Amino acid sequence: MEQAYARGVKLIGATCHYVTADLDAGPIIEQEVERVQHFHTPADLVRLGRNCERVAIAKGIRFHVHDRTIIDGHRAIVFPD
Numbered sequence: 001m002e003q004a005y006a007r008g009v010k011l012i013g014a015t016c017h018y019v020t021a022d023l024d025a026g027p028i029i030e031q032e033v034e035r036v037q038h039f040h041t042p043a044d045l046v047r048l049g050r051n052c053e054r055v056a057i058a059k060g061i062r063f064h065v066h067d068r069t070i071i072d073g074h075r076a077i078v079f080p081d
Contacts, residue, residue, distance in 0.1 A: 010036045012045060014052040016060030018076065027076035029060035029069055 013033035018026035032052040036045060063069050063078055070077040 012036050012049050012052060014049065014056045016056040018071070027071055027074060029063055029076050029078055030056045032056040032059075 011033045013031060015024070015028055016030045017024070017028045020026040032055045034048045034052055036048065040048070059080075063080065068079045068081075
């Protein structure tokens with residue numbers, strides 16, 4: 001008989017959002033995630049996290065600069081490329 005084991009999905013990521021008076025509370029423009037595995041070292045996690053930050057902020061800035069975002073209350077509506 002075959003046994004099935006649930007495997008948890010582990011992710012690391014970053015969010016680009018508009019700045020408000022409250023820390024990390026502004027409307028989200030973009031998010032980036034990477035899957036992490038059991039063999040990743042702490043240095044790998046730092047590298048993956050920094051890459052997520054670079055990608056999220058670059059996309060977020062591009063969407064903002066090219067007028068691809070609309071602020072609707074406490075959320076951002078984003079029209080990606």
